[in-house]
Amino acid sequence: MDKPFPQREELDWEYQRECPRCGDEAAWDGGTETWDGRNCLTLACPGCGYRFAHYSGKWEIAFRKEGMPAFTPGRGACASDEL
Numbered sequence: 320m321d322k323p324f325p326q327r328e329e330l331d332w333e334y335q336r337e338c339p340r341c342g343d344e345a346a347w348d349g350g351t352e353t354w355d356g357r358n359c360l361t362l363a364c365p366g367c368g369y370r371f372a373h374y375s376g377k378w379e380i381a382f383r384k385e386g387m388p389a390f391t392p393g394r395g396a397c398a399s400d401e402l
C-alpha cells in the first residue's frame with residue numbers, strides 16, 4: 320500500500336519541482352538520499368501521492384556550502400493555491 324497523500328503543509332516548498340508522474344508541483348518531504356556521493360532530497364506530490372528522489376546541481380552547491388538544510392514543514396506553502 321502506498322503512503323497516504325502528503326498535505327501541502329507537511330512539505331517544505333523551499334525545495335520543489337514538477338512531479339514526473341502528474342505534472343503537479345511536488346516538494347521536499349524531509350527525506351534525503353545519497354547517490355554516488357550526491358545529495359538528493361525526496362520529494363512528495365500532494366496531487367497524486369508520488370514520492371521520488373531528486374538531485375539538483377543548484378541545491379548540491381548550497382548543501383556543500385551550508386550543509387544539509389533543516390526540514391521546515393509548510394515553508395513556502397501557498398494557501399491560496401488550495402481549491
Ligand SMILES: [Zn+2]
Nearest residue numbers: 338341364367
Ligand atoms: Zn504528482
